[in-house]
Amino acid sequence: MKTELSLNSVYRPSEDVVGRDIQGELIIIPITSGIGDLEDEIFTLNKHGRAIWDKLDGEKTLKEIAKELSLDFAGSLEDIEKDVLGLTRELCKKRMLVAVK
Amino acid sequence: MPLNEFSLSGKDLADLAQATLAKGACFRLKAKGFSMLPFIRDGDILTISSLLKSPIGFGKSAAFIDSQTGKLVIHRIIGKNNGLYLIKGDNAFGAGGLIPKENILGCVVRIERNGKNIFLGLGRERMIIALFSRIKLWPLALIFWNLLPYPLRNIIKHKI
Numbered sequence: 001m002k003t004e005l006s007l008n009s010v011y012r013p014s015e016d017v018v019g020r021d022i023q024g025e026l027i028i029i030p031i032t033s034g035i036g037d038l039e040d041e042i043f044t045l046n047k048h049g050r051a052i053w054d055k056l057d058g059e060k061t062l063k064e065i066a067k068e069l070s071l072d073f074a075g076s077l078e079d080i081e082k083d084v085l086g087l088t089r090e091l092c093k094k095r096m097l098v099a100v101k
Numbered sequence: 102m103p104l105n106e107f108s109l110s111g112k113d114l115a116d117l118a119q120a121t122l123a124k125g126a127c128f129r130l131k132a133k134g135f136s137m138l139p140f141i142r143d144g145d146i147l148t149i150s151s152l153l154k155s156p157i158g159f160g161k162s163a164a165f166i167d168s169q170t171g172k173l174v175i176h177r178i179i180g181k182n183n184g185l186y187l188i189k190g191d192n193a194f195g196a197g198g199l200i201p202k203e204n205i206l207g208c209v210v211r212i213e214r215n216g217k218n219i220f221l222g223l224g225r226e227r228m229i230i231a232l233f234s235r236i237k238l239w240p241l242a243l244i245f246w247n248l249l250p251y252p253l254r255n256i257i258k259h260k261i
Contacts, residue, residue, distance in 0.1 A: 015124075016124075016126075018117060018120045018121045018124065020113070020116055020117055020120060022113045022116070022117075023113070027113075027117065029117060029121060031121065031124065031126040034125075034126050034127055035126060035127040035128070035129050035148065036117075036121035036124075036126050036127065036128045036129070037129040038114075038117070038128065038129055038130040038131070039129055039130065039131055039146055040129070
């Protein structure tokens, strides 16, 4: 489903990724063409990215996620919304997220 | 919040391999160690297929989790005993070890070395390799190897 990315969008992790909490960081391997490639494609998300990823549950909008995060992290809501949009855009480019709405 | 490259080994690697293969996907990683010489070398890029796509078979190189260390290991299946699989490294002279099917995650279906695919050890010849390994004929094979003229050995080395 192709959806214009906005704060009203809803996303969830793709079925084609493997995520594991390793050494305190979230390691993500996208499965491309049926292969989870440890040599070419492996990603980590830091604390902030991890917090966003954990809330991408296919139910909350990005705006709701940003609002929830603003309770836990310092910074203005506007900045947090920018971060949420930025990471979501990057994860979508790598086909790690699926648009729900 | 950029995405960064990351490298890992040991139990974490086994966990990631297990999770990826459980989805029915293949897992591509760099081989470390020398226990599968000469067919798999340190630094070779291996593609491991889930058992759904490449079932366990005699002579196949299987990826399994070592029950003692929890690490991912790749050795050759050289037999079956009371429902357990006899597994041994091609470069090991010992008796090998028995592991349950549940510990086997997948089988090696592709070997890449210096950008080229290596086929030796993946086809039917794998059965002969396993048989040699099982009946401990490797010492004889090595003696035979050393008796070959150097130019011939060199050609074979380059082929594998």
